[in-house]
Amino acid sequence: MKLGIVGLPNVGKSTLFNSLTKAGAESANYPFCTIDPNVGIVTVPDERLKKLGDLYQSKKVTPAVIEFVDIAGLVKGASKGEGLGNQFLSNIREVDAIVHVVRCFEDSNIVHVDGSINPVRDIETINLELIFSDIEILERRIAKTSKGARMDKTLAKELKLLERVKAHLEDGKLAKTFELEDEDEELWFSGYNLLTAKPVIYAANVKEDDLADEAAGNAFVQEVRANAKEEDCEVFVICAQIEQEIAELDEEEKAMFLEELGLQESGLEKLIKASYSLLGLISYLTSGEDETRAWTIKKGTKAPQAAGKIHSDFERGFIRAEVVNYLDLLDCGSLSAAKEKGLVGLEGKEYVVKDGDVILFRFNV
Numbered sequence: 049m050k051l052g053i054v055g056l057p058n059v060g061k062s063t064l065f066n067s068l069t070k071a072g073a074e075s076a077n078y079p080f081c082t083i084d085p086n087v088g089i090v091t092v093p094d095e096r097l098k099k100l101g102d103l104y105q106s107k108k109v110t111p112a113v114i115e116f117v118d119i120a121g122l123v124k125g126a127s128k129g130e131g132l133g134n135q136f137l138s139n140i141r142e143v144d145a146i147v148h149v150v151r152c153f154e155d156s157n158i159v160h161v162d163g164s165i166n167p168v169r170d171i172e173t174i175n176l177e178l179i180f181s182d183i184e185i186l187e188r189r190i191a192k193t194s195k196g197a198r199m200d201k202t203l204a205k206e207l208k209l210l211e212r213v214k215a216h217l218e219d220g221k222l223a224k225t226f227e228l229e230d231e232d233e234e235l236w237f238s239g240y241n242l243l244t245a246k247p248v249i250y251a252a253n254v255k256e257d258d259l260a261d262e263a264a265g266n267a268f269v270q271e272v273r274a275n276a277k278e279e280d281c282e283v284f285v286i287c288a289q290i291e292q293e294i295a296e297l298d299e300e301e302k303a304m305f306l307e308e309l310g311l312q313e314s315g316l317e318k319l320i321k322a323s324y325s326l327l328g329l330i331s332y333l334t335s336g337e338d339e340t341r342a343w344t345i346k347k348g349t350k351a352p353q354a355a356g357k358i359h360s361d362f363e364r365g366f367i368r369a370e371v372v373n374y375l376d377l378l379d380c381g382s383l384s385a386a387k388e389k390g391l392v393g394l395e396g397k398e399y400v401v402k403d404g405d406v407i408l409f410r411f412n413v
């Protein structure tokens with residue numbers, strides 16, 4: 049799973065990205081984390097893992113991870129190729145969801161590219177570039193599709209869809225608010241991979257003093273919230289600068305620091321968890337002496353496919369899954385005790401895995 053961090057210059061993207069990757073430094077044992085300086089692997093905080101690891105005295109505890117990509121350089125005119133624009137736009141096309149950082153702090157030392165703090169204008173500037181880029185994609189598709197559309201009913205139907213989506217975008221609306229009429233349309237639409245169809249979380253970057261007042265938010269945040277409501281998106285209030293400071297602390301210092309600020313968890317932890325649920329992801333767990341580990345799956349995944357995350361052999365040779373809820377397991381103190389109480393289920397191929405299931409797969413090799 050990959051999330052792209054976007055936003056205008058000087059809104060705090062890199063600060064946020066750096067604190068994310070620093071906070072996730074423990075994941076340095078992931079082999080793919082040093083490929084690209086703009087890509088950071090971040091672990092998903094999950095307090096269940098430690099407890100389970102303690103229970104099994106596992107040698108290793110491995111959390112789920114999310115990949116963050118710092119997509120700098122998105123500026124006005126990006127879709128027209130300004131400032132390497134098109135390259136950045138194609139980076140966004142590869143992500144599953146977008147974290148859109150919006151500047152909600154005033155600081156006369158830090159220049160705003162458009163001269164003043166106005167988060168809704170900033171959001172519109174970025175969204176417009178994404179919309180332009182999507183229109184270009186659609187135009188290319190239209191050119192391709194219209195050739196055959198006179199002879200082919202299916203292509204004719206798709207052509208109509210393309211033109212309707214294009215008109216929707218030309219009205220300044222996002223692709224995600226377009227209403228699809230049937231399954232054909234859903235299938236085609238998802239194949240276009242439009243930027244403005246991707247899920248978005250807004251990260252309202254505020255100054256330190258405004259953090260404790262998170263529920264109310266400063267006036268800028270309120271504007272962002274009102275705007276996000278129309279788009280059906282979530283808003284997170286963070287202070288990138290503080291996150292960077294927090295990321296440098298060890299666990300104990302961090303807890304004290306957060307308490308002083310009147311917070312229970314850091315903004316980053318909240319953001320990471322929120323992006324996880326935004327994408328409809330859950331974790332199931334495996335535990336043993338060697339390793340306790342969280343595995344990421346989409347909500348609704350059945351047992352064999354969940355097993356396939358560990359190894360394709362597990363999916364191919366799947367026989368059944370022994371499943372116990374994480375809390376039941378901890379309560380009972382061991383798998384055998386949970387079995388005695390009848391809390392361990394023997395599940396077959398149709399079992400839909402739930403968040404917090406601790407699973408032991410049985411399979412043929």
Ligand code: GDP
Nearest residue numbers: 057058059060061062063155158254287288289
């Ligand atoms: P980017 O261009 O969006 O990646 O922005 P940067 O992360 O480089 O931040 C631009 C400047 O704003 C840097 O000097 C940061 O230290 C500063 N900055 C970032 N977040 C905050 C914040 O929450 N409050 C204040 N006052 N400054 C911040």
